[in-house]
Amino acid sequence: MPPREGIYGLLAEFDTPSDLVRAAQKSYQDGWRRLDCYTPYPVEEAAEAIGFHRNKVPLITLIGGLMGLTAMFLLETWISTLAYPINAAGRPTYSWPAFVVPAYEWTILWAGLSACYGMFALCGLPEPYHPLFNAPNFRTGATDDKFFLCLEALDPKFDLMETRAFLETLEPVSIVEVEY
Amino acid sequence: MAHETHSKTLPADLSAPAVVDTWKTRALIVGVIFAVIAVILGFLGQGQDGLGWNHLLRGWLLGLTLTFGFAVGGLAMLMVQYCSGGKWGLLLRRPLEAMSRTLPLVFLFWIPIAIWQGKLYMWANHGIVDKALSLGQITQEQVTAIDHYIHFKAPMLNPVSFIWVNLICFAIWGWYTWRLNSLGLKRDADSAGNTPYWIKKFENISGIGIVIYSVTMTVAVIYWVMSLDVTWYSSVYGLLFLVGQGYQVLAFSILIALSLSQFEPIKTLLRQTEQHDLGKFTFAWVMLNIYIAFGQFLIIWSGNLPEEINWYLDRIRGGWGIIITLDFIFHWLIPFTLLLSRDLKRNKKRLIRVCQWMIFAKAFDLFWLIEPSFKDASRNLHFSWGILEYIAVPVAMLSFWVVYFAIQLKSRPVVQTNDPHLAEILEPEHAHA
Numbered sequence: 001m002p003p004r005e006g007i008y009g010l011l012a013e014f015d016t017p018s019d020l021v022r023a024a025q026k027s028y029q030d031g032w033r034r035l036d037c038y039t040p041y042p043v044e045e046a047a048e049a050i051g052f053h054r055n056k057v058p059l060i061t062l063i064g065g066l067m068g069l070t071a072m073f074l075l076e077t078w079i080s081t082l083a084y085p086i087n088a089a090g091r092p093t094y095s096w097p098a099f100v101v102p103a104y105e106w107t108i109l110w111a112g113l114s115a116c117y118g119m120f121a122l123c124g125l126p127e128p129y130h131p132l133f134n135a136p137n138f139r140t141g142a143t144d145d146k147f148f149l150c151l152e153a154l155d156p157k158f159d160l161m162e163t164r165a166f167l168e169t170l171e172p173v174s175i176v177e178v179e180y
Numbered sequence: 181m182a183h184e185t186h187s188k189t190l191p192a193d194l195s196a197p198a199v200v201d202t203w204k205t206r207a208l209i210v211g212v213i214f215a216v217i218a219v220i221l222g223f224l225g226q227g228q229d230g231l232g233w234n235h236l237l238r239g240w241l242l243g244l245t246l247t248f249g250f251a252v253g254g255l256a257m258l259m260v261q262y263c264s265g266g267k268w269g270l271l272l273r274r275p276l277e278a279m280s281r282t283l284p285l286v287f288l289f290w291i292p293i294a295i296w297q298g299k300l301y302m303w304a305n306h307g308i309v310d311k312a313l314s315l316g317q318i319t320q321e322q323v324t325a326i327d328h329y330i331h332f333k334a335p336m337l338n339p340v341s342f343i344w345v346n347l348i349c350f351a352i353w354g355w356y357t358w359r360l361n362s363l364g365l366k367r368d369a370d371s372a373g374n375t376p377y378w379i380k381k382f383e384n385i386s387g388i389g390i391v392i393y394s395v396t397m398t399v400a401v402i403y404w405v406m407s408l409d410v411t412w413y414s415s416v417y418g419l420l421f422l423v424g425q426g427y428q429v430l431a432f433s434i435l436i437a438l439s440l441s442q443f444e445p446i447k448t449l450l451r452q453t454e455q456h457d458l459g460k461f462t463f464a465w466v467m468l469n470i471y472i473a474f475g476q477f478l479i480i481w482s483g484n485l486p487e488e489i490n491w492y493l494d495r496i497r498g499g500w501g502i503i504i505t506l507d508f509i510f511h512w513l514i515p516f517t518l519l520l521s522r523d524l525k526r527n528k529k530r531l532i533r534v535c536q537w538m539i540f541a542k543a544f545d546l547f548w549l550i551e552p553s554f555k556d557a558s559r560n561l562h563f564s565w566g567i568l569e570y571i572a573v574p575v576a577m578l579s580f581w582v583v584y585f586a587i588q589l590k591s592r593p594v595v596q597t598n599d600p601h602l603a604e605i606l607e608p609e610h611a612h613a
Binding site: 101 | 474481482520522
């Protein structure tokens with residue numbers, strides 16, 4: 001893919017989470033759909049404001065957990081009944097109570113790993129380059145004490161002059177044009 | 181733009197809403213109806229197999245253990261809250277206090293068990309062993325083993341010790357109930373400047389209190405439930421009941437807090453954040469409960485010793501396999517799968533349903549623990565009118581307990597005000613537009 005050029009979007013900076021949420025709600029109501037919020041800590045209301053209600057991490061975690069459970073239980077069943085059937089104190093080779101603990105551990109392990117890597121994958125990570133880091137205030141503020149709203153150029157509503165005028169009505173601290 | 185705060189203010193009237201009286205009336209009606217049913221079932225059972233009144237007493241034991249779990253478990257949860265702190269305490273403290281103050285009723289429930297020990301416990305009345313032998317429910321070999329254990333455990337398991345040890349336990353729980361409840365009012369009457377003193381004071385009382393509760397509660401359940409089978413012992417038994425009490429107490433107190441939240445003042449106080457936290461806390465208890473219950477089973481199953489394994493065989497064979505399977509599903513699988521959902525934990529109506537279910541599941545679990553201890557029922561699950569006493573008697577007892585609880589809940593404001601968390605819980609959740 002050739003490198004993209006031009007404008008990635010317009011980045012508005014806010015001082016408080018409340019201002020950001022208010023601005024995000026207004027943008028969403030105005031019809032914006034290609035937009036995103038950036039905050040130094042999770043602000044769930046910001047995610048809700050831009051119409052982002054659900055993600056698939058819980059489902060991936062559940063599937064991962066069930067896979068771990070099944071895999072270990074079957075592995076133990078196979079080992080104990082087919083591969084190495086050992087007489088342990090006269091118990092049946094298929095002694096399921098003994099299989100529960102490792103199966104439970106693998107449920108947790110797989111669920112945990114699925115949650116972690118599923119979240120990475122859904123976030124599009126690893127991502128070595130992101131155009132927003134071209135904005136100097138974003139670089140210093142996004143992980144510190146600033147709250148950002150980015151209206152992206154991919155949105156059909158995007159127009160450099162009109163969008164800037166719209167963002168100004170939201171009274172941000174600053175508006176930065178972000179290049180790819 | 182300035183960061184605006186939208187803090188709510190607590191209503192002036194902090195007393196319990198009128199709905200508590202409705203609960204009281206309803207519980208009273210249910211209690212009377214089921215008490216009548218229990219008596220009828222007693223007559224029916226007596227005519228059928230001569231065990232009607234005996235079954236009534238067994239159902240009574242279940243009811244005692246259940247209401248004891250709410251009263252003393254509530255006291256323990258209150259002490260845990262004073263030690264751990266946290267905003268969830270503001271929602272639960274007064275309901276937990278009211279639960280702890282129901283101890284006198286639990287003591288009344290205990291008296292019939294103390295009087296008719298000889299109907300329930302082999303160590304109190306050897307006639308039970310002789311009768312089981314003559315009916316062919318146990319073999320001569322088992323009688324030898326039972327006699328050995330009765331003799332060996334006699335210093336603890338005898339009618340006099342039963343009464344004295346239990347009285348001491350009740351006195352200790354009563355002292356902690358009185359102390360925490362009276363100081364709770366004093367703390368609210370005091371100025372906010374003294375709050376750090378009170379926090380320390382409650383911590384100091386509760387910290388030791390939790391340890392003493394764990395020991396006394398273990399002793400009580402060994403006497404009441406474990407000694408029904410005089411041959412068996414398990415070192416995790418006390419912990420199993422301790423966790424079980426956390427399970428039922430949390431379910432009940434969430435039920436109360438969420439039901440109260442339809443009305444002031446809890447309406448102002450309850451935020452989704454704390455409701456979600458309580459849901460997660462409950463989930464942890466559900467998990468810990470099965471962890472310990474299954475741990476005990478796994479260890480005894482692995483050991484496969486004749487002294488221990490029979491207790492499980494009594495509760496698995498002869499039809500009881502169905503009950504233990506249902507117990508696993510009711511007690512763990514259903515609450516666990518439901519409480520996994522984040523949406524459910526944040527939904528009042530559904531969380532209430534889960535809490536109600538958990539209280540039923542706890543009673544079902546106690547049925548599985550108690551009934552197979554009796555030789556007419558061990559490895560032999562069968563229907564009789566008497567077995568329905570396990571529904572009628574505990575429902576009646578629990579209903580009367582709820583009446584008493586409602587009176588206690590009404591007697592105080594439902595919010596503790598002298599608490600640094602109060603300002604926090606009145607703040608809006610996260611950011612608001």
